[in-house]
Amino acid sequence: xxxxxxxxxxxxxxxxxxxxxxxxxxxxxxxxxxxxxxxxxxxxxxxxxxxxxxxxxxxxxxxxxxxxxxxxxxxxxxxxxxxxxxxxxxxxxxxxxxxxxxxxxxxxxxxxxxxxxxxxxxxxxxxxxxxxxxxxxxxxxxxxxxxxxxxxxxxxxxxxxxxxxxxxxxxxxxxxxxxxxxxxxxxxxxxxxxxxxxxxxxxxxxxxxxxxxxxxxxxxxxxxxxxxxxxxxxxxxxxxxxxxxxxxxxxxxxxxxxxxxxxxxxxxxxxxxxxxxxxxxxxxxxxxxxxxxxxxxxx
Amino acid sequence: xxxxxxxxxxxxxxxxxxxxxxxxxxxxxxxxxxxxxxxxxxxxxxxxxxxxxxxxxxxxxxxxxxxxxxxxxxxxxxxxxxxxxxxxxxxxxxxxxxxxxxxxxxxxxxxxxxxxxxxxxxxxxxxxxxxxxxxxxxxxxxxxxxxxxxxxxxxxxxxxxxxxxxxxxxxxxxxxxxxxxxxxxxxxxxxxxxxxxxxxxxxxxxxxxxxxxxxxxxxxxxxxxxxxxxxxxxxxxxxxxxxxxxxxxxxxxxxxxxxxxxxxxxxxxxxxxxxxxxxxxxxxxxxxxxxxxxxxxxx
Numbered sequence: 155x156x157x158x159x160x161x162x163x164x165x166x167x168x169x170x171x172x173x174x175x176x177x178x179x180x181x182x183x184x185x186x187x188x189x190x191x192x193x194x195x196x197x198x199x200x201x202x203x204x205x206x207x208x209x210x211x212x213x214x215x216x217x218x219x220x221x222x223x224x225x226x227x228x229x230x231x232x233x234x235x236x237x238x239x240x241x242x243x244x245x246x247x248x249x250x251x252x253x254x255x256x257x258x259x260x261x262x263x264x265x266x267x268x269x270x271x272x273x274x275x276x277x278x279x280x281x282x283x284x285x286x287x288x289x290x291x292x293x294x295x296x297x298x299x300x301x302x303x304x305x306x307x308x309x310x311x312x313x314x315x316x317x318x319x320x321x322x323x324x325x326x327x328x329x330x331x332x333x334x335x336x337x338x339x340x341x342x343x344x345x346x347x348x349x350x351x352x353x354x355x356x357x358x359x360x361x362x363x364x365x366x367x368x369x370x371x372x373x374x375x376x377x378x379x380x381x382x383x384x385x386x387x388x389x390x391x392x393x394x395x396x397x398x399x400x401x402x403x404x405x406x407x408x409x410x411x412x413x414x415x416x417x418x419x420x421x422x423x424x425x426x427x428x429x430x431x432x433x434x435x436x437x438x439x440x441x442x443x444x445x446x447x448x449x450x451x452x453x
Numbered sequence: 454x455x456x457x458x459x460x461x462x463x464x465x466x467x468x469x470x471x472x473x474x475x476x477x478x479x480x481x482x483x484x485x486x487x488x489x490x491x492x493x494x495x496x497x498x499x500x501x502x503x504x505x506x507x508x509x510x511x512x513x514x515x516x517x518x519x520x521x522x523x524x525x526x527x528x529x530x531x532x533x534x535x536x537x538x539x540x541x542x543x544x545x546x547x548x549x550x551x552x553x554x555x556x557x558x559x560x561x562x563x564x565x566x567x568x569x570x571x572x573x574x575x576x577x578x579x580x581x582x583x584x585x586x587x588x589x590x591x592x593x594x595x596x597x598x599x600x601x602x603x604x605x606x607x608x609x610x611x612x613x614x615x616x617x618x619x620x621x622x623x624x625x626x627x628x629x630x631x632x633x634x635x636x637x638x639x640x641x642x643x644x645x646x647x648x649x650x651x652x653x654x655x656x657x658x659x660x661x662x663x664x665x666x667x668x669x670x671x672x673x674x675x676x677x678x679x680x681x682x683x684x685x686x687x688x689x690x691x692x693x694x695x696x697x698x699x700x701x702x703x704x705x706x707x708x709x710x711x712x713x714x715x716x717x718x719x720x721x722x723x724x725x726x727x728x729x730x731x732x733x734x735x736x737x738x739x740x741x742x743x744x745x746x747x748x749x750x751x752x
Contacts, residue, residue: 186633187613189620194608241572245545246564265545266619270612273540273572277607280579284600293592301583308576309493313569314486320565321488334485 161443168440172204172211172228179229179282193263193271194278197236201254206231208444209372210347213365216431216438219355226286227299227354230279231347234307237279238316238343240272247320276307286354299350306346315339327405333374336407341373348372361434368430375423375449378416381406385413424449460742467739471503471510471527478528478581492562492570493577496535500553505530507743508671509646512664515730515737518654525585526598526653529578530646533606536578537615537642539571546619575606585653598649605645614638626704632673635706640672647671660733667729674722674748677715680705684712723748 180198181191207228214224243250243258244265251261260268283300290296305311315338322331348369352362381399385408389396399406407416428442479497482490506527513523542549542557543564550560559567582599589595604610614637621630647668651661680698684707688695698705706715727741 181608185613186617186630187608187637190608190613190616237572241568244565244568246568264619266543267616269540269543269545269568270615270619273536273575274608274612274616276572276575277603277612281600281603281607284596284603287593287596293596294586297583297586297592301580304576304580304583308580309480309486309489309573313573313576314484314489316569317489317566317573318485320563320569331485338486 161440161447164440165444165447168208168211169204172207175225176204176207176229176232179226181278189263189267190271190274193259193267194275196262197240197259197271197275198233200236200256202232202236204232205448206235206343206347209344209369209441210351212438212441212444213348213351214355215351216434216436216441217352217355217357217361218436219351223286223289223296224351224354226282227303227347227350230282230303231343231350233275233279233282234303234312234346235343237272237275238312240268240275242316244268279303295354295356299353302349302353303346306342306349311338311342311346315342322405324403325405329410332405332407332410336374336377337370340377341370344373344376345369364430364434368427371423371427371430372445372448375420375427378407378420378423379449381408382413382416382420384408420449460739460746463739464743464746467507467510468503471506474524475503475506475528475531478525480577488562488566489570489573492558492566493574495561496539496558496570496574497532499535499555501531501535503531504747505534505642505646508643508668508740509650511737511740511743512647512650513654514650515733515735515740516651516654516656516660517735518650522585522588522595523650523653525581526602526646526649529582529602530642530649532574532578532581533602533611533645534642536571536574537611539567539574541615543567578602594653594655598652601648601652602645605641605648610637610641610645614641621704623702624704628709631704631706631709635673635676636669639676640669643672643675644668663729663733667726670722670726670729671744671747674719674726677706677719677722678748680707681712681715681719683707719748 176198180195183191183195210224210228210231211221214221239253240259242248243253244260250258252258258268259271263271280300283296283303286296286299287293307313309317315335318331319335319339322335345366348365349362352365357365384396384399384406387396398404399409407419411419424445428445431438431442431445475497479494480490482494509523509527509530510520513520538552539558541547542552543559549557551557557567558570562570579599582595582602585595585598586592606612608616614634617630618634618638621634644665647664648661651664656664683695683698683705686695697703698708706718710718723744727744730737730741730744
């Protein structure tokens with residue numbers, strides 16, 4: 155399955171649609187906390203693939219969901235993701251001055267505002283999602299989706315993964331620990347939008363569990379692909395510095411298993427994810443193609 | 454109205470009850486993110502007055518609420534408050550090494566974990582509150598309480614106040630800006646538990662608005678009282694360094710108006726709060742006495 159012209163066109167169209175949805179949910183830059191709203195919007199408007207809202211929208215569509223109900227969640231998952239990037243870039247964590255070619259939030263607004271506006275985005279994600287109750291036929295569907303988002307974001311999800319990552323920084327790590335970190339730091343924020351998208355469209359527990367497993371594999375494959383790109387790309391191709399893992403003595407799938415084995419693992423995880431989604435007998439060809447596209451960014 | 458022996462006994466009993474409730478909702482310290490759970494619990498178990506859960510419980514009781522439904526919210530408001538303290542203490546914000554006589558979270562667990570465990574507490578507050586849906590007769594009551602908590606915590610509440618505080622640090626400020634900061638940085642996290650307590654017990658919009666106004670006054674009076682204590686106490690009495698506002702050239706109610714006028718304002722705000730609550734014709738003598746006690750910590 156390649157990236158045909160149609161797929162690229164569709165991807166572009168959908169990404170533009172998502173940009174519009176996200177913008178509708180951003181806070182107004184006014185009042186005494188204007189600077190905080192500006193800092194939140196600065197990072198939210200810094201570009202990016204909008205992959206997580208896209209996965210939410212497509213999984214929701216696959217189960218025949220009402221997009222209006224999914225939209226607050228689409229904006230929210232991007233807020234949650236962006237909040238984690240702002241905090242990752244802080245001096246106390248990765249200490250990055252640039253992201254996507256622009257100064258990072260704390261470089262523009264100061265470190266205190268970096269911490270606070272990151273938190274404010276996470277909190278605003280909840281404020282935004284709560285709005286979905288006002289249009290839901292069944293409030294318990296929204297409650298279920300909220301529960302997924304909260305769990306996958308927190309101690310037992312992405313933040314737990316970040317915690318283990320910070321704690322093991324620069325230390326030798328085995329596959330078990332690396333898997334934990336990838337499955338939480340990365341996969342959890344793929345599982346959250348795909349499961350929320352499914353649940354908001356009425357998917358049952360069994361379907362939601364299959365979506366979760368597929369999303370876990372996609373996240374893991376995506377992260378392994380990142381490890382590979384850091385080694386084989388030029389910084390022009392990647393749009394960010396390469397060989398950073400080597401410089402930071404970071405343990406990755408590539409340092410543990412070598413490029414070839416890492417690439418084979420990413421491919422098999424991606425295949426398994428597509429098979430799982432196809433087993434649901436819900437048709438979304440674009441989603442299947444998207445997964446394949448995500449894991450073959452080198453082509 | 455003084456602090457009679459009975460009131461002190463009741464306060465002690467209720468605080469112990471609340472300690473037990475909070476402990477029930479804390480995360481388990483296990484698995485790969487054990488250190489993060491430890492850091493969250495370290496700060497949650499550092500003592501403190503548990504004022505916000507107490508206000509939530511008493512307001513809920515005043516409106517005849519079911520305490521079981523309020524309990525997740527009681528634990529959650531303390532998590533939200535504690536998250537803000539962890540971040541306040543960070544080097545990039547107030548740079549404090551000690552709080553309540555113990556090393557601050559980032560001094561024990563490192564700055565990265567300070568940022569992340571603070572966020573994790575905020576997120577865990579939402580996970581905890583979502584549990585209330587499972588015991589609520591009417592899910593929309595929980596949704597309403599969640600909406601209040603989210604708004605009062607975020608950009609339009611406490612975090613907005615912190616943002617303005619950080620931005621104006623060391624700058625001259627007028628009463629309007631100082632009022633904004635106090636009403637958001639401090640009052641918002643008094644409004645949240647009192648309004649949530651009321652709404653969970655079935656208070657209507659009009660009642661909730663009166664509670665909000667009373668809570669706003671309580672928060673403002675409480676903050677002004679803090680300004681006064683910083684000037685008139687010894688560090689033994691206060692349990693933390695005194696004259697810190699003067700050292701940090703901080704604009705406060707005392708620097709703007711002097712001690713006497715500040716004290717008179719705190720007293721009149723406190724009186725107004727009690728009058729507002731009594732106008733509701735819902736009886737809770739303990740709550741009224743608590744307010745008076747909070748604003749007369751010098752006696």
